[in-house]
Amino acid sequence: MREFEELVAEAEAVSVEGWDFSWLEGRATEERPSWGYQRAMGERLARVGAALDIQTGGGEVLAGVPKLPPVMAATESWPPNVAKATALLHPLGAVVVADADEPPLPFADAAFDLVTSRHPVTVWWEEIARVLQPGGTYFSQQVGPASVFELVEYFLGPQPEDVRRARHPEDARRAAEAAGLEVVDLRAESLRTEFFDIGAVVYFLRKVVWMVPGFSVEQYRDRLRELDEEIRREGSFVAHTTRFLIEGRKPDRGVQWGI
Template identity: 90%
Template sequence: MTRSFEELVAEAEAVSVEGWDFSWLAGRATEQRPSWGYQRVMSERLARASAALDIQTGGGEVLAGAAKLPPLMVATESWPPNVAKATALLHPRGAVVVADADEPPLPFGAAAFDLVTSRHPVTVWWEEIARVLRPGGTYLSQQVGPASVFELVEYFLGPQPEHVRRARHPEDARRAAEEAGLEVVDLRFESLRTEFFDIGAVVYFLRKVVWMVPGFTVEQYRDRLRELDAAIRERGPFVAHTTRFLIEARKGESRKGEPSGRVP
């Protein structure tokens, strides 16, 4: 039996949105994955690292999927429920989870890590990344690109100005990395198809990814949600496009006589 609008919405409002696990959306939404396979690439790099830092680890789910962690593995996270979840998931793997406000400075000394990773960071403090990397060390990150899922954003908020649509552009990341003294050795971008099969999936997504429609509540947007529910039932899935980019940046080797913790 087809469930009603009210039933789907009530279910999506009641479910927990802690952590960064989207398994609740199985069968209700799909998102095409980037061709480079961040989890695989990250795992390969971690297996070769001696000391690594994962910034904004969320609930630790992505890091926990690595087959092998380095002898020293640290993760940072700012949201208390995620700190608790990541701790429970990563401590058995020998990783330390540090509660951090996601504002500079990072709570680590200079040249502490040979690898820094981050999947979908909200903010990127390039100077701090350069500072905590050892000479020859690497930053590897998959990030949300410009105007990601904006078909859904603009359905609720209306057309967004160009500077908002362009935010998080990969070329801006390249420029910021280079200004911090890092050499960008890989930069790839893809636009990926995303589909929402019922209105519950939309509600869950907007509750979990809170920056898409800031302050989203079902009550505030109930009329628009009803209209979207009717459109999905009549015409099929709501289609949007997720944007992602992969960036890899390397810190140069120290010059003779230069302190190893200094950004070149």
């Protein structure tokens, strides 16, 4: 394995734009959820006339489905990702809208048959329900509670229980139902994640910025050196990613009105 300084310098210099983690190939691994989100999303997109993908990142997941519906929109808030998603998705017939990720969504009521989102940072349930047509579906894979917290707590120390429980799938169920959606599927899994060199850790923390807020190599250099020694000794650093799948349906008007 290369020396600490070389690995860290390389990981500091590489671009972290978009939501493509291919730079980690051979340097880190993460188990995938059994439900196969992109495949399942693609199946749903192929059956609808109008869809919205919220917080699309660089558009990589959406661009990977076999067929987009006739009307396909995506939102993204981070300017570098907006540019990347636009370049990737426009040739496929999807429009990318720069959105601040705050209510309201820049779309009319009942505009979409399907709303999707992979790993949203925030979820505005009332807005999702508003832009869905009656009978429409929200389909999302989300980060669950205490995800990769072995790594988070390595740098930040033990976290309070309320922080560890944040993003619990049952909280998502309650919020969806409060917005008027019927939750038809909710599944959660804990997945083994391994980092095989310190560069992979630096890259991950630079890209997933909410894990260790304000992370920089300069601030955490001593702790990174300790972790580098542990990885060399143990062969990897093991953490656990948590993911959940939620699917909610907006009731038909006939159901709402008792018809």
